[in-house]
Amino acid sequence: MPDTTRPPILQVSGLHKWFGTLHVLQGIDFSVAAGERVAIIGGSGSGKSTFLRCLNFMEMPTAGRIALDGTPLGRASAGKPDEVRYPESELCRVRERVGMVFQQFNLFPHMTVLENAMEGLVTVKRMKKAEARERALRELDKVGLGGKTDVYPGRLSGGQQQRVAIARALAMEPEILLFDEPTSSLDPELVGEVLRVIRQLAEEGRTMLLVTHELGFAYHFATKVIFLADGVFHEVGTPDEVLKHPKQERTRAFLERFTEFSF
């Protein structure tokens, strides 16, 4: 259950993102309690991936502040609160705590499965190889790939590669895990194995944010669902509220397009 006794683990205020003249995120205020599982849905180009990517600074916010565990990130100049600078060292520390799983997996092709899972531990956390190997193996076992440690990613199926990517992110023991359309690149028959792993993580009480088109999965997985449209949170609520009894017309119209899902 989400922990509402502590301050929110993640807090977003006044988040704006422009790509040139395109105003993708138009002012988002949002907070996540520890242990919450948030599903973010919306049409293509709605800004949902952009929003997620701002949370670990894969995209830099144009305006607004993000706070992790109560501490605002970045440094604002004294006279100009809108100009926030993000030194590389700070971004690196944030990304150790906020992990990400990508739609395209982004595994390192020149490293084995085990080396991929260990890479963050060895290079970022500067862990000893033996300890890193142990931790990486644990996560690989968890996602069901403990037997493929010496295989190169090119030899794996998409579902297997994504599971390695999840293990790689988990090995860093992040406080928050972000999933950017983790199954959108997968053949339909491989989607299930990845969703199963993600559902397993849900049982561990980890804070997770998931951008997805898998509405059926979102219904069962999430504690909160957000429908993003026109760069703002159009509707926010429990899965039941947003997916089964949406209040907004726009949300209803969006959901109607997903005739093939059922929960």
Next chain:
Amino acid sequence: MDYAFDFALVVETFPILMRGFVVTLELWLPSLAIGLAGGLVLALARLSHSRVLRGGSLVYIELFRDTPVLIQLIWFYYAFPILIGVQLSPFTAALLALALNTSAYGAEIFRGGIQSIARGQWEGAKALGMRHADVLRRIVLPQVFKLMLPAFTNRAVEVAKMSSLASVLSVHELMYQGRLLSSTYYRPFEILTTVAVVYFVLIYPATFLSMTLERRMAGKG
């Protein structure tokens, strides 16, 4: 053909050609090593955020790529010393010219390689909290080396051939010895054919090695 090939002469002059061969190696290998190391530094400059670094490295690269190597060799021996007030030996001038020339071509190979690495690789590494320098070192450059191996071996072959131009500066490498011997004995056919064969024997293994390495790396990936 009425010509009688004088093998005895080849046998007799071979040690002198071999002395030249050693000098060729002394030109080839260091300029290759320095050139590729310098090329990496230049490529990073070409890709840096600083406009000064980007512009400066571009000028350097274009200068070496758009002028004949022979001119570069001659310039470093006759013109450069006037700039710095120190006379360079022919060997040093030749080595300098070859090394800098290789670094310019090497820079373009590295730059192309780095830019061809998918953005997802940078993102996957940065998402783990890796700094830019670590992403380069652990993720991007290892893939670049593999990808660019054919281009690098081509460069190695070119530099080996370019080393023969140092003979113009009277560096006592293989070509110089060959021309000297062929005019001394008035037997250019035997001498220069032998010189060509020695170059082939030197260069072919490099080509062969690159093919083997490429095949092995293709198997692993």
